Amino acid sequence: MKRAHNFFAGPAILPQEVLEEASQGVKDLNGIGMSVLEISHRSKFFEDIINQAKEDIKELLNLPDNYEVLFLQGGASHQFAMIPYNFLVKGKKANYVLTGSWSKKALKEASILGETYVSATSEDTSFDRIPASIDISDDSCYLHITSNNTIFGTQWANYPDTGNVPLICDMSSDIFCRPIDVKKFALIYAGAQKNAGPAGATIVIIRKDLLENQNSNLNTLWNYETHIKKNSMFNTPPVFAVYVIGLVAKWLKKQGGLEKIYGINKEKAGLIYNLIDKYPDFFKGHAKENSRSLMNITMRLPNEDLEKLFVEEASKNDMYGLKGHREVGGLRASMYNALPMESAKALAEFMEDFYKRHG
Numbered sequence: 001m002k003r004a005h006n007f008f009a010g011p012a013i014l015p016q017e018v019l020e021e022a023s024q025g026v027k028d029l030n031g032i033g034m035s036v037l038e039i040s041h042r043s044k045f046f047e048d049i050i051n052q053a054k055e056d057i058k059e060l061l062n063l064p065d066n067y068e069v070l071f072l073q074g075g076a077s078h079q080f081a082m083i084p085y086n087f088l089v090k091g092k093k094a095n096y097v098l099t100g101s102w103s104k105k106a107l108k109e110a111s112i113l114g115e116t117y118v119s120a121t122s123e124d125t126s127f128d129r130i131p132a133s134i135d136i137s138d139d140s141c142y143l144h145i146t147s148n149n150t151i152f153g154t155q156w157a158n159y160p161d162t163g164n165v166p167l168i169c170d171m172s173s174d175i176f177c178r179p180i181d182v183k184k185f186a187l188i189y190a191g192a193q194k195n196a197g198p199a200g201a202t203i204v205i206i207r208k209d210l211l212e213n214q215n216s217n218l219n220t221l222w223n224y225e226t227h228i229k230k231n232s233m234f235n236t237p238p239v240f241a242v243y244v245i246g247l248v249a250k251w252l253k254k255q256g257g258l259e260k261i262y263g264i265n266k267e268k269a270g271l272i273y274n275l276i277d278k279y280p281d282f283f284k285g286h287a288k289e290n291s292r293s294l295m296n297i298t299m300r301l302p303n304e305d306l307e308k309l310f311v312e313e314a315s316k317n318d319m320y321g322l323k324g325h326r327e328v329g330g331l332r333a334s335m336y337n338a339l340p341m342e343s344a345k346a347l348a349e350f351m352e353d354f355y356k357r358h359g
């Protein structure tokens with residue numbers, strides 16, 4: 001079967017093995033004579049799927065028992081509102097570090113619901129870096145960060161120490177790309193459709209004691225407690241998306257876990273950053289050195305015509321998804337866990353060749 005070199009930012013590439021297993025599951029789930037699309041979410045079949053997916057995620061991230069894994073709907077954008085709806089309490093401020101468009105969107109939703117405080121921002125340098133220092137307000141109910149900025153191509157190298165202030169993190173575009181110390185976080189969320197599965201489910205990892213400081217009188221569906229109590233099945237969950245997330249988690253374990261994947265991710269991204277460093281006046285990387293993302297590599301070429309040509313020629317070589325986000329233009333190569341090394345090598349070779357012809 002032909003596989004293109006897939007650099008889309010999301011929905012994005014999935015491992016070939018996962019696609020094969022999922023297509024079998026769509027036809028007949030583990031020989032039960034029914035498709036994964038046909039089973040009740042209340043059945044033992046699905047209960048096994050969701051519980052195994054949770055177990056595998058817990059194992060991958062080394063999650064302590066006081067954390068719960070949820071699969072919710074509404075995308076990461078719904079979490080932008082659900083977090084302050086639950087945890088931005090009267091008399092306190094929700095703190096946000098602004099590192100790109102997504103964190104600004106998260107802040108906007110919190111501002112609708114209560115008081116906010118910008119702890120740091122890199123907007124004055126076009127979000128080309130993770131701010132070096134942050135200022136947490138005295139009356140902070142949480143600090144929100146975006147670990148990887150999908151549009152600008154920056155990523156936190158080290159997460160901040162927030163003491164007693166709960167740290168909440170949007171990991172939509174880099175969950176599972178490297179090992180993390182989960183204990184630093186009170187809540188992690190990630191739309192699955194980049195590095196963890198198909199569109200339709202948002203993974204939420206929540207430390208249960210966070211509920212002690214929750215607002216009261218919350219609508220049922222928008223209350224984290226509801227989903228914890230009902231094992232993400234208060235209402236019909238996104239069955240297929242949870243199933244594929246489970247397959248991805250299993251695949252990650254088979255690859256050797258997150259430490260192993262991290263090594264491969266560094267190698268893949270390194271191939272592209274090497275060219276950015278080799279021809280800095282041609283491949284003009286956006287992210288400052290110590291803020292470079294392993295997942296989304298962003299750059300400009302000397303002019304827009306060359307950028308257009310690059311994308312056109314790349315697609316003739318079976319490389320897709322290299323156009324930069326519409327907010328910033330330029331080029332972007334998304335290099336998630338499922339991207340094979342050979343695709344990273346193919347892009348590096350193409351860049352070298354493109355430079356020789358147009359540089």
Ligand code: PMP
Nearest residue numbers: 075076077102150170172173191
């Ligand atoms: N946060 C980040 C970092 C993202 O990259 C995206 C999607 N591109 C979102 C949030 C929004 O995700 P969703 O479309 O699932 O709402």
